[in-house]
Amino acid sequence: MITVEQLSKHFGNVKAVDGISFEVEEHENLVLLGTSGCGKTTTLKMINRLIEPTAGSILIDGKNILEQPPEILRRGIGYVLQNNGLFPHYTVAENIAIVPQLLKWDNKRIEKRIAELMEKLHLTPDYLNVYPNELSGGQQQRVGLARALVADPPVLLMDEPFGALDNVTRAKIHAEFKALDELKRKTIIMVTHDVQEAFELGDRICLMDKGKIIQIGTPAELLFKPANDFVSGFLKEQRLQLEFRAIRIRDIWNWLPPAKVNAKAGSFSADSDVWTGLEKTKFGESANLNITWKEETKSAGFEQLISAFYQYQSNKRA
Amino acid sequence: MNEHQQSLWEFMSQQSDKLLTQTMQHIGLTFISLFIAVLIGLPLGIWITRKKQFSGTILGIAGVLQTIPSIALLGFMIPLLGIGAKPAIVALLLYALLPIIRNTYTGIIGVDAAVKEAALAMGMNKWQILFKVELPLAMPVILAGIRTATVTNVGVATLASYIAAGGLGEFIFGGISLNNTNMILAGAIPAALLAIIFDFLLSRLQKFNFKKIKTATATLPLLLILLASLYFIPSAYGGKLTAGFTPEFMGRQDGNLGLQNKYGLKIHTIVISDAVMYKAAYENQLDVISGYSTDGRLKAYNLVVLKDDKGIFPPYYAAPIVRQDALKKFPELEKTLNLLAGKITDSIMTDLNYRTDYLHQSPEKVAADFLRSNSILKPSRNGNSGIVRIGSKIFGEQYILASMYSLLIKGYTDYDVATKTGLGGTKICFDALTNNQIDLYPEYTGTGLLAILQPSSKAIDSLILDKNKTYNYVQREFEAKYSIEWLKPIGFNNAYALMMREKQAKKLNIKTISNLKRYLESK
Secondary structure, three states: EEEEEEEEEOOEEEEEEEEEEEEEOOOOOOEEOOOOOOOOOHHHHHHHHOOOOOOOEEHHHHHHHHHHOOHHHOOEEEEEEEOOOOOOOHHHHHHHHHHHOOOOOOOOHHHHHHHHHHHHOOOOOHHHOOHHHHOOOOOOOOHHHHHHHOOOOOOEEOOOOOOOOOOOHHHHHHHHHHHHHHHHEEEEEEEOOOHHHHHHHHHEEEEOOOOOEEEEOHHHHHHOOOOOOOHHHOOOOHHHHHHHHHOOOHHHHHHHHOOOOOOEEEEEEEEOEEHHHHHHHHHHOOOOOEEEEEEEEEEEEHHHHHHHHHHHHHHHHO | OOHHHHHHHHHHHHHHHHHHHHHHHHHHHHHHHHHHHHHHHHHHHHHHHHHHHHHHHHHHHHHHHHOOOOOHHHHHHHHHHOOOOOHHHHHHHHHHHHHHHHHHHHHHHHHHHHHHHHHHHHOOOHHHHHHHHHHHHHHHHHHHHHHHHHHHHHHHHHHHHHHHOOOOOHHHHHHHHHOOHHHHHHHHHHHHHHHHHHHHHHHHHHOOOOHHHHHHHHHHHHHHHHHOOOOOOOOOOOHHHEEEEEEHHHOOOOOHHHHHHOOOOOOOOEEEHHHHHHHHHHOOOOOOEEEEEEEEHHHHOEEEEOOOOOOOOOEEEEEEEEEHHHHHHHHHHHHHHHHHHHOOOOHHHHHHHHHHHHHOOHHHOOOOOEEEEOOOOOOOOOOOOOOEEEEOOHHHHHHHHHHHHHHHHHOOOOOOOEEEEOOOOOOHHHHHHOOOOEEEEEEHHHHHHHHHOOHHHHHHHHHHHOOOHHHHHHHHHHHHHEEEEEOOOOOOOEEEEEEEHHOOOHHHOOEHHHHHHHHHHOO
């Protein structure tokens, strides 16, 4: 658990971060969202002490981060940068091995761990001995992720991790990101300016502006209970898609028609959002999905999902 | 052309021992200084990336150092470090500093900020970031700086011979003084080759897979030390007394070659420029030097001339030389110029030179003072019946003589005077005279014989020991060949001379060159 209390960072007269407080639960993924210059990156970098705060404190699992030397602190926190920050003079394997070497792991353990991560991140072992400039952007970002995860740190900080990627690659990596079991055990703080990405990947979103937190909550809370006009204004443009993203299948469960299991349909998790379900029925292998929740299984297609979504919406407003 | 190349090749094989020594010294000098410059410049360059507020100052100072002309920088070093290797190495390393500091700074500053941030965020400490990230990534830029410094140093190291540090400059500057093209090329071609070779090797190193930096960081210092040690191999010398001779003196029959042939003098010798030679003798860096017998510094530094008892140095009696048509045009001229004949002895001329060179009095004042004390100074008549044009070579003694003639002509005749002083050298002065650009200038009998007339060596041998024979010969030949008249000698003999500190010469009881030889051979 990460606790941020009254954290401020002033650069001269500019209050980049202005007395913010929030908590991140264990294994939660908190997204810091906002426009450029809102203070989200500064906040992130204060957590691994790349930037020292002007005032306030940060605790990880109840322990003030100032209590240990910054190098030691950082070796226990994974960090992923927008431009990956891979060492151009190190091979992929050497890049991933940096933190384990700092932690003085023996070579066998390092090799084993690298092989494991390469497989999880869909990188073939051929890439082990190539240099980063020979990789595609998506592959570089995967290596960057592997480097951050290699020592299995409990906390992962990500600074616009997918910002430099094209849309196709980004969608692919998002999917992998969500599926990666390693990440499910991590407490993650991710910075982005992309609302879609925040809604897709974040358990909770912390919307910031001018160094202050405007609202912190689940995607649905931001969408349906905006704290003020700034929040609703920020989300206005992509609202429909965001609503599909913010609402999960289990939320609309009651409005899905009770139906028998379709033998041809693929199975689907009720924890997924509606948008993903819609995409699957429209472009997936079959037009119907078997969804199981609380030991009950329903089968639904594109129309059933849309209809249930609107019923849920109108019911909510009423 | 073919013949020319042949003789260059012959010269080089003849002098192969010297050539090898000089090349070794040259490489050694270049790399000792480079090695020290890297030792200083690299940490300094790294330091200013950490303390950016000092970067401007440090780079500024290094930049200014590089703008100091190399000769001047070598000159500054002498009072601090004497002559020889030390000041040369310091001067060279000062030149090498700027490219090394600047490229280290730019190289490290230029490392991708994201990479540095990643290194920091992964928990590297500042030393790990420096050695594992910044230096390896900046290495191509740093090597480019070292490469620049190396090539510069190979060039500047030729000047080290001016302060007796050896190197290929000995041939180059000796060749220039002696007007010996083969000698110049024997120094210049290897120097140029060294620059090209080192530039090429370093460019290879630069392209060398810097990712495998461990090998590069290990080999580079090793290579530098190895090359630097070349300087010490040939310089294992010693001896009772040390002589410093100019490159010109080294190569002349009436110089070091004569000392070896006629006297059999064997003395540990280093080559040095005459600009610093006297001072070096004064400061006990050298014991015997080759100077000019009327040089003012002789007096300034308490040096004495050793008597040339076997007469190997030809007489260099000074006398005005005048075109014959000028003597006809200005009938009063000869009589007036001869007012000075026999008036100035060696010691008087030394004193006059001392006043200009060392006390920094103007040549005009020195000339006027001398004429006044000899009661031959007359106020100017402001005459206007024609202008006599007086020339002089580009050193103090000639300025003084030109001023004296100018004052005499103005005081004793109705002619006006135009002076064209500071004509580069013998050839320029003489050409100006024969081409009717000037009417007269002071010349020396030895120069007239050896530099202008250049008779056969047999003729020289028969003339050279006798000052009257030499004078008569040049007088006769100049008249016949160029219609130029040698007037009466002024009196002093500005010949080559060996000199020592007065105190040391007295203590060792050395008065003549033969005494010197006997002392060196005694145990």
